Amino acid sequence: MVKKKTILDFYEMKRRKDKVAWITAYDFPTASFAEQAGMDMILVGDSLGMVVLGYDGTIPVTMDDCISHCQAVRRGAPNTYVIGDMPFGSYQTSNEDAVKNACRFLKEADVDAIKLEGGRRVMDKIKSISEAGIVVFGHIGLTPQSSGQLGGFKAQGRTVDSARELIKDAIAVEEAGALALLLEAVPPEVSEFISKRLTIPVYSIGAGLPCDGQLIICGDMLGQFQAFTPKFVKRYANVADVIINAFKEYIDDVKNERFPDDGHVYNIKDSMEEFEVLFKEFE
Secondary structure, three states: OOOOOOHHHHHHHHHHOOOEEEEEOOOHHHHHHHHHHOOOEEEEOOOHHHHOOOOOOOOOOOHHHHHHHHHHHHHHOOOOEEEEEOOOOOOOOOHHHHHHHHHHHHHHHOOOEEEOOEOHHHHHHHHHHHHOOOOEEEEEEOOHHHHHHHOOOOOOOOOHHHHHHHHHHHHHHHHHOOOEEEEEOOOHHHHHHHHHHOOOOEEEEOOOOOOOEEEEOHHHHOOOOOOOOOOOOOOOOOHHHHHHHHHHHHHHHHHOOOOOOHHHOOOOOOOHHHHHHHHHOOO
16 A cells, blocks of 8 residues: 655655656546556646536635545545645635635545645735644646636746746745645746745646646546647547547447347346246236
């Protein structure tokens, strides 16, 4: 059995320049596959709104949605470090709500850490949750929950002025008590500076190689999510085609009476003559 990593292991991996590989997962089988593959971490992201629940974005996702999916992932990956993603509205309202909802992730879903979006504007939330004894992952750059303020799903830090604000946010997140940081859709030149400037692990989702590890959405990398594919995604499989073709083959087998065959049914134990006598009782 593989020993589950702790936050200290990720600090040591940063020191050794040993890259961390993590992925999103939302259900028992995917989490189980990730653990069997040797994934370092799993994020139960609020991206489940789009990938699993069919919403146009992450805003409709609730705490109960996140808790339920975290529980499934923990059951599938009992020996993997799991991060719960705090959905929109679960921490913005007050420090008290932020701590209460962060505690729910640990008490009800047995996660190892929580993640929330924002830089300087959520410093008080990060500080409050950290002071409650909970590991916090920050998330800056392209922050989907506030994409409306960013003008859409757009890369951040591509100009000097934008990069300056991003660096200020990164420093603020660390100073507030976060123990790791996720950069989304940020140029690698900026990511490299932030990774070196901070002592906490800095991870990338679309932020290039210089970070301390990489995160990718499972539905994107497996070819399951078909609505759109971000530029930073590398597709490692095309599961959607496999599933669709399997469904088509099944439909064809049913229509043409090739399924089920004798190998897929339960045979009677008594003689057919005895069953014919039985059937006549009901004619």
